[in-house]
Amino acid sequence: MKHFICQNCGSTVFFRNSSCVSCGSKLGYSPDHENMFAVHPIEPEGERPVWRAAGDASSNFHFCANAAHGVCNWLVRADDDQPMCRSCRHNHLAPDLSIPGNLMRWQRVEQAKQHLFYSLIRWRLPTPTQAEGVAEPLVFDLVGDVQTENGVKRIYTGHDSGLITINIAEADDDERERRRLGLGEPYRTLLGHFRHEIGHYYWDILVRDGNMLDAFRSLFGDERIDYGAALQRYHSQGAPPEWPGAFISAYATAHPWEDFAESFAHHMHIVDTLETAHALGLSLDVRAARDGSLKTDVAVDAYHADTFDAVIAAWAQVSVALNSLTRSLGQQDAYPFVLSRTIEQKLDFIHRLIRAQQVDAAPASA
Ligand SMILES: [Zn+2]
Ligand SMILES: [Zn+2]
Ligand SMILES: [Zn+2]
Known part of the structure; x- marks a missing residue:
């Protein structure tokens, strides 16, 4: 940022x-x-x-x-x-403020959503509202589980044809951490949820509607396999043991759509964090740099880089530095992920996809 x-x-x-x-x-x-x-x-x-x-x-x-x-x-x-x-004009359902704690949950969720929109606007990505009358407007339901006469109706975070639902229960740190541990995930945040779900939305807009299916399938696999059965298989059997070579997370193995959404979220994590480092004038001297060079200014402008190579090279160093810093504070790694060459190719595909429409859209400000 x-x-x-x-x-x-x-x-x-x-x-x-x-x-x-x-x-x-x-x-x-x-x-x-x-x-x-x-x-x-x-x-x-x-x-x-x-x-x-x-x-x-x-x-x-x-x-x-x-x-x-x-x-x-x-x-x-x-x-x-x-x-x-x-950002707020995309809300369809907002939290029920008669429920204690929901105002605090809404504040946290809205903060994450604004952070998401900051990047979408930076990228000139299309964010049509319902009022614009397009086939697939971008709409948010920010809601919690619903108490009914027959018990609790669970609300699931997810995306369906432009409607992104976020269960605000995860605005509570203890609840989000409970789910993170239950699912064996190294990272789980509200912002991560928004960046994942918006990835599904832009798959519809930029891949499916953008005639990019062949290129998508060659990298992520064929999304026409049964989605429900694929998720069921993932939840019963987990990820294959060799997943880290080709996937950014275990969940990305569940289905090509999930792989794309996970990769899309990471593209956003990387670009936003590098923009922050760039804006602060950060420079690093990390001897473990993959090209053997001894220093980097974080001089890459990730929002306007034509390819992802320079972005990845800077990220390799910034993420190592970030993790070293958070370990010194007794915290878990800020970025507990490893990028293989295959994953970098997926991120590069997403970068080109976003850049192509950014060039088509109104000129971006510096
Ligand atoms: Zn607002
Ligand atoms: Zn998903
Ligand atoms: Zn002032």
């Missing part, structure tokens, strides 16, 4: 901040500018107060309607009549 500063006082501020810790300025994120703004009220009265960016008389905004719940710090251009921001 980019590095943001408060225009009022010059302090570093973070994507999730709604006010500057140093000077107290109100902060909002403008997805249209891809920037955080310190804002001040110019029309504080009325149903939709108008805010202006510090030092920029031409940028007037409303806050997203979900700011009233404390779940969103995104701005909506004042000339946009939508009450919701570019």
